[in-house]
Amino acid sequence: MTRIDRTFARLKAEGRKAFLAYVMAGDPDPDTSLELLRGLPAAGVDIVELGLPFTDPMADGPVIQRAGQRALSAGMTVDKTLALVRAFREGDDATPVVLMGYFNPIYARGVDRFLAEAKAAGVDGLIVVDLPPEEDDELCLPAQAAGLNFIRLATPTTDDARLPAVLSNTSGFVYYVSITGITGAAAAQAAEVGPEVARIKARTDLPVIVGFGVASAEAARAIAGVADGCVVGSAIVRLIGEGRPVADVLEFVAGLAAGAHSA
DSSP: OOHHHHHHHHHHHHTOOEEEEEEETTSSOHHHHHHHHHHTGGGTOSEEEEEOOOSOOTTOOHHHHHHHHHHHHTTOOHHHHHHHHHHHHTTOSSSOEEEEEOHHHHHHHOHHHHHHHHHHHTOOEEEETTOOGGGTTTTHHHHHHTTOEEOOEEOTTOOTTTHHHHHTTOOSOEEEEOSSSSTTSSOOOHHHHHHHHHHHHTTOSSOEEEESSOOSHHHHHHHHTTSSEEEEOHHHHHHHHTTOOHHHHHHHHHHHHHHHHTO
């Protein structure tokens, strides 16, 4: 079992929903990013999604695009992202870390080398938004062979004909994108998300986590109530972009986590 598998097993035994938080590696700078990362578990984050900075993040809205640019401007690289995970692992060997990003930086580094280094650094899973199931041989299958979960995204446009392909080689959990479009563009609605989550859960035993459009403790509670948990990204990253102190960001995260855990 991976850290992700163990985390969901523990949450299920406790009767709790999962709360995941997304932050961009190196935003606003490497030192502050590490301080934030180290503070997330104590704030109630069950799984960390760590953005891998990239120059052309097609699925991301302006808030996360700007975070990526801040990180790149601060000198963040793949090497430094993996070093960030290693530094986090020095004090936390339990909280899962999922790298989320795009295939280009991984391809440029070399898939085998990247996977070996990511596993050694303490990465537990990957979400790579621009690789469809038809390209599983490129990264998905090698990642799973290396001991990393490969987490696939399902969306409102993933119909019953497409869903089996999306689920075929997914592991860890299924990430349901609650809205069509980019991150931070609209609010998720539990009444609309619930039936879609149920449709996915009828086809898989994996946990279904909902992301995109969750920005408050109330929304986290509502969305986690119809799924196995939720992810918040843009609302957290927005505070980082405003230059808020780390303590303020973590206090906001703690409120979101409390909302999800109360579902």
